[in-house]
Amino acid sequence: MAELIDLSKVPVPDIIQPLSFEQRFVALKQLLIDIDPIYEAVVALESDPVTKLLQVFAYREMHLVAQINDATRGNILASSTGNNLIALGSRYDLAPLVIQAGNPTAVPPIPEILEDEQSFKRRVQMAFDGLNTAGSIDGYIFFALGADGRVADAKAVSPEPCEMVVTILSIEGNGTVNNELLIKVRNVFGMSADGLSQSNTPSKVRPQGDRVTIQGASIVNYNVQAVLQLLPGPDAQVVLAAANQALALYQKEQRRLGADITRSGIFKALHQSGVNNVNLISPSADITVLDHQAAYCTSVNISIGGIGE
Template sequence: MSSFTTVDLTLLDPPDIVEALDYEVIFERKLATLVELDPEFNALVESDPAYKILQLSAYDEMMLRQRINESCRALMLAYAQDADLDQIAANFGVQRLVAASGDPSAIPPVPETYESNEDLRRRVQLSFEGFTTAGSQGSYVFAALNASGMVRDANADSLVPGEVLVYVLSREGNGTASEQLIEAVRAAVNAEKVRPMTDKVTVLSAAVNEYEIEAVITTYPGPDSEVVRAAAQAAAQDYVDAMHRMAYDVTLSGLYAALHQAGVQRVDLIQPAATIVNGEGQASYCTSIAVTVAENYDV
């Protein structure tokens, strides 16, 4: 995996300002307050109109406090989504990129596809790297990611002082960057405010290592084996999608963890036979996933 990383926002503790809500706690507090104000209400039953009013009041308060929680999350980079995240990104001079152009003349019209929230969130985190003109690894990665919405990932390395290699992983196909995309990144990383005068920057496509996944799972008796198989295959797809990044290794342990879903007793991984290790200029791409179900073993 690349030596350049940002803070993993998913590992941060939940913010204290977002409170845990419990309807029963809110209701009991309101009921206790009512009894304190008027002791005659000390024998309320659920059919009593006052009881119903308290239930409605407690529910309304919980919904209001939940809305406050959501408003707080919308102001945090780790939790903001969609338009809320766009607003935060704008504060850092970052704008959501178009990942795939649409076709308004098609029937029905095809809208533009924009980069995901996670990709935008990552660029916002990297935006501070864009402030430096010292040619740091992060500054080149940030410039490359900003060059085009077709850039899925980028990495920078320097094997010789003064010479920088920038690797580009495309969103198209297996990730091999087209010459057009390489040229767009080349222009971005060689901009006057990005590249120091002493650096020679070369932009290359990532070297993509293609692989296949073939696995046989054994399920416990009881659950529908096809449902279990589909869950295992979907989890494997999520894993390989997450690992389709520059210098990310595809590990056997990660594949076993993904395939071992609820209802799976055993996983026999046939391909790949070993962990796929990727260097700074490399990435992996899974061409196919085949998960089949074996006969149950005695349990």
């Protein structure tokens, strides 16, 4: 499977201009002096109306540049958000998947819930894989991800020629896929509800010669228990909150198929500013997660174990 570009590492385009009022104000003053040197003494006075006008022009120019910067970011996948991102996706005939349909007339009103932006960006990046009619691994992953907004991740392998095994992970609960979601994904690939045969409706995305198995991920449970030794000075609760927040982010990043849970990754998350040492009790070893598996943290217990030197 081809690796997707990490959008968080895409550099800021050169077209994005820095917002500096002072630079623009100085440039406008110099432009006026170049046009007529008589204004050099005038713009030297901060209270002169001409100087005030140049300040207004500089602020206005900075505001326009900010608008141009925002418009540019809105047209770049790495930085696009909201409706701008939806418009970008429409170029590839993609729209955010609906996880929960909204009903404003219900009591209380039911809000619409769409797939998160990172998941949508991933599908936009893979849009061209959907054009592959030869049954590539990336193509299978693309269509599995697009089958339903509850599909958090998907992987595909071909153990034998013309055989494909697609594993999916759910965003709900610990990631276990319920039967309803399995049926929905199987339907996309033109398979019966039980997955044992082809459905009566031919698939538009699965090559006719492929035999496909759709399965839910096997969940590998683990827990985190650690004792933090702090440096003198920092507030213990502030440090503890930062460590828990960083650990939650690490767990979120690793909640995907085939993502190992490593002690070094947990150490890195817990060793925040103000931490002198980390005694990681659990897990006692790295947790290897296979491609058909996903790790799920069942509990977290981080405590403070005193002050070090």
